[in-house]
Amino acid sequence: MPEIKHFICRTCGNKVETGEGKPPCEVLKGWVMATQWKDFESVNQYVFCSFSCLKRWVDSKVPSVPDVFIKSFLEDEDKNK
Numbered sequence: 001m002p003e004i005k006h007f008i009c010r011t012c013g014n015k016v017e018t019g020e021g022k023p024p025c026e027v028l029k030g031w032v033m034a035t036q037w038k039d040f041e042s043v044n045q046y047v048f049c050s051f052s053c054l055k056r057w058v059d060s061k062v063p064s065v066p067d068v069f070i071k072s073f074l075e076d077e078d079k080n081k
Contacts, residue, residue, distance in 0.1 A: 003019050004017050004018065004019035005017065005018045005019060005024070007027075007028060007031065007047045008047065009031075009047060009048050009049040009050075009053050010046045010047060010048055010053070010057055011048060011049075011053035011054070011056050011057045012049065012053050014049040014053075016028065016031075016049075030049070030050065031047060031048065031049055031050075032047075032048045032049075032050070032051060032053075032054045033045060033046070033047050033048075034046045034048070034054065
């Protein structure tokens with residue numbers, strides 16, 4: 001009996017199963033996998049059903065510049081005119 005593996009999109013929760021007579025490359029067509037090296041021999045793997053979900057996940061991990069900081073530059077620019 002083939003082993004059934006579940007893949008769940010890290011962002012939206014979309015789920016697929018492999019092992020039902022189809023190879024994983026067919027079932028996961030269009031999916032994206034990312035690997036993050038944490039430490040020596042410590043790896044996290046993430047699965048996404050689309051590049052859009054990958055982008056949303058990456059955007060949530062990247063620190064953003066606070067609006068107050070950006071607005072201060074606009075205020076300085078207005079003063080120099």
